[in-house]
Amino acid sequence: MAKNDKRIIKNIRIDVDKCNGCRACEVICAAHHAQPRFSSTNPARARVRVIREPLSDIYVPVFAGEYTAAECAGRDKYIIDGKEYEECAFCRASCPSRDIFKEPDSDLPLKCDMCESDPTLEEPLCVTWCLADALVYEEREEDAAPEARPEEVDEGLEALAKRHGWDKVMDAVNRMGSKD
């Protein structure tokens, strides 16, 4: 009998029209993640950056997402309401193509963790410090994807063996399994 698991989706709603460009989100993010907590600040270490182009009236808070080892094959440029956003403006990746979302000393990638800490905070601190309400925290519950049944893997392998023979399947499993 499948368990009906729930999981919490944490979401920061970003209203770029309300952003006043103060970068308090960057300041408190870097301070929160300092060791010890709040012992220093440095927007260069922040996991949220405000993409700013004042003379185009562009202010976009962007949160650090996944690390990627390679740049995109191509770039894209959004024009919204006549405003031309820079390439990568909305991208969350810590990526070789730009210097944000990397520790300045080590270049190690940074990623927003929604201020996970003990005790748990009510909301990420960037949201608390954004009195303009450009950043608003939301949680919602979603059905968790049901866990795969063990039989599913057995069935899959049998299907592959029927097609390629067990030797080839075992070779492939060994080869792939030894790659860390």
Added chain:
Amino acid sequence: MRYAETGFNLELDLARGNIERVPTDAHLSELHLGGLGTNARLMWDRVGPEVDAFDDENLLVFGTGLLAGTPAPGCNRTIVSTISPQTKLMAFSMMGGFWGPELKHAGYDKVVIKGKSPEWVYIYINDDTVEIRDAKRFVGLGTLESAELIRQELGEPNVQISSIGLAGENRVWFASIEQGRASASRLGVGAVMGDKKVKAIAVKGSKDIQIAKPLDFIQHCNDALKYIEKRDKNPIPNVMPILAGLGSPQEMAIHDEKWHTENFMWGNARERRKEFWTEEIQEVWTETMETMRTRLLSCHNCPMKCGASIAVDKRFCSYMMKCFSKLTYTMGAYSDLDFGLRIAQKATEHGIDAFSGPQTMAFAVELYEAGILTDKEMPDFPADNEGRFYWLLDRIVRREGIGDVLADGTYWAAETIGNGAEEYAHNNIRKTEQLPLKLGMLNPIYFLMYCTGEKANITQIEGNFPQAPFFTREENEAFIEDWPHVPHEKFKEWFVEWELRGEKSIPNYPPIDATCEIVDWQERMHYIDDSTGMCAGLSSFPLKPPFHIHNLPGLISAGTGFDLDEEGLVHLTKRNRNLVRANNLRRGLTRADEKPPEDHWKRRFPELEKRLLDEYYTYKGWNQEGVPTRETLEDLDLGYVYEEFVQRGILKEEEKATAGSAAQEGGGP
């Protein structure tokens, strides 16, 4: 380990092209904090009274506040100190924005510029890499234009830039240094930057700023943010809208300009238009602002939105504006808001002070109408006021023709023009233009603030005490209910008793002793902010701000690790205040310079005014010439100032002094 500050200054000698990262003395920070405090010390130590604004030896100091760049909300100010070409005194012009915190992250508390570059340059600071780079191709360009091109040249979109425009390049005595969202506008600091042939300073930093007691410090910050949220929802009742909230006056957000347009003077600080603000005007001006303003803006790490993106010739943003510059051109030219916002765009690109600039233009218009300036000096002078202002702006920033004379500001221009022009330069203190305000009855508090404000700018000394009582005693009583900001309970009593009319009204109330303490308190708060880099808009300027004398010592201590209590902070602030004054006294400031514009109030009281100044000087520990006494100086660890005052004849040497002894000419009276 240094906390809050970096412990290093960046020293540049432009004549030799020398760049040095110089460690600073931690003890000086404990004595003066940072910003204006340590700037004043640098100026005292290194810029003697014989040095003029445009001498090689004059320094141009960009000093960040001690807490600038820390998580303390609103701590982002840079205090620019130099010798002012206009007042000949020590200037301290300030800017918020993002430049100061960026400099701290690059690893420097101050940029100290000495000497003049032979060619136009800009300075690029990127952490430990500092370059003096060729700026020839940016010469003649606007402040924002050149900043944008420099960003492109460097390939660094996030570099923060302070730059000058044509006015600074041509050494206009009220040229500003512009930073996009913010500017250091007063007292001609842009002219000194231009004299040194520095077009811009671009900064990018990626280093940490350390906090001494992290949890304690963040608690202070969180408390302030909570208070700001609460205070935003509860504006102070029964005061005009721009004084009800926090921040610098909310000129970009508030449309109701009845108070400014009917109480401030139009033209060359000349005429009050009492029935000006009609429904129709409100409608048109609101429409103008709503159309041109595309966004409200903050400075670094501050929840207030005192600035705005203004779009005049571009769809999204042509420049950024703040505060009363919204109306200075409009009112100077007897025009409307549309004109004001449009000419301010050009003036911001050229980089001039939005107080002195329009007032100098209005002064020229008056001189023309009075026949003192004629078509000979002003060929093709347009007939309409708007056209005239554009005509004058163009010539002033280029120092072309009559513009070359006007570029020195009203005081000096009047002296050059002569022929009765002096009477038209009627709104100056210490040779620099003041807010265009003319009132009826002398206000003793404002009298002292106008006289003794070291920067000659009323907004840099006024603030925490209401400008006037409410209509009723009940309202006064309601006001003091939640007023923990006062240094002492007696301030509440003084305020409750204050009346609009009657026995306890201006000019004889508040009593002189209370007046001295009220002025001293308001001034003290500014001196604290100017050394920490806290914006006045969250501390010394508005009524009931989040930061005040009782919580600032805790914030500063937690940030820096200094052991500073309230008494200690008051003492330290007195030291800074006296050191700034000492710089000016050494440059020849005298009691005679400490007076408001003759026509500031219609009703003046020479006897009372003399007593006010006498007693305030005494209260401050100054002699009757306004010079700090030996006792005052030594109590503040400023013995070296005393020594020099004696040497220069500004003070007589006590004990040993005899009649006819070595007192020299110059300096003191």
